[in-house]
Amino acid sequence: MVAALERFDKIEVASAYQLVADAIEREIMSGRMRPGDSVGTEAALCAQFGVNRSTVREAIRVLEQSGLVRRGADRRLYASLPRYSGLSSRISRALILHEVTFRELWATARVLEIAAAEQAAENADAAIIALLEANQAQAESALEDPARLSHLDTEFHQLLAKATRNRVLELAREPAGLLFFPTTELIVRRVPEGAGRLVAAHRHLIDALKAGDAVQAALWMSRHIADWRKGFERAGRDLDEPVERVYARSVLRPPY
Structure with missing residues (x-):
């Protein structure tokens, strides 16, 4: 009975920043948020997701690296198309x-x-x-x-x-x-x-x-x-x- 239970790996819970990044990415990939649409300010995202500023910043960093989010001249965040x-x-x-x-x-x-x-x-x-x-x-x-x-x-x-x-x-x-x-x-x-x-x-x-x-x-x-x-x-x-x-x-x- 114990051997049967040992075949399973421990479940890994995603970090909060990854959950935030995944949620924003789903909005962009689904087309509900189009390139050029405002993603919101860091403060607004903190309030919506109920997380702290460092979590939102890490999520945005991940999305910027993938090309799905960019910062405009006004420092606001916008959905974007990844560059080839x-x-x-x-x-x-x-x-x-x-x-x-x-x-x-x-x-x-x-x-x-x-x-x-x-x-x-x-x-x-x-x-x-x-x-x-x-x-x-x-x-x-x-x-x-x-x-x-x-x-x-x-x-x-x-x-x-x-x-x-x-x-x-x-x-x-x-x-x-x-x-x-x-x-x-x-x-x-x-x-x-x-x-x-x-x-x-x-x-x-x-x-x-x-x-x-x-x-x-x-x-x-x-x-x-x-x-x-x-x-x-x-x-x-x-x-x-x-x-x-x-x-x-x-x-x-x-x-x-």
């Missing part, structure tokens, strides 16, 4: 800590980037194509600057994802996309033709988007991703090695 960059950088850190390999990163990129290229060809408008052309012009002038060119490559793929007008795809590819920079920089530094091939592939992709040709866009993205893998191997790296923690310095460094 904030969500993605946290997932990118997790990928590094889990020691994902380049092979895993490449296989995922192959699926998501080709899908993005196809959808971008179907949905890109003049404004986003202009941004891609501006990126291309900068890349062509940065062939001798591996760090600059690699940042521009990251930006190019972000713009391409934005051109899909598919926010699910845009957000899904971003965490892995943030890990492209350090590997691309490595390739551009060590493989003589790496920079030229990267810029040439981007040119073909832009032309495919201009023509609205999803087949050509997918074809050139497939070649671009294949080049990325070949370049990594030619740079003397093992496909099955982890995307090293040392790369995190570049991943989390703000772009130019």
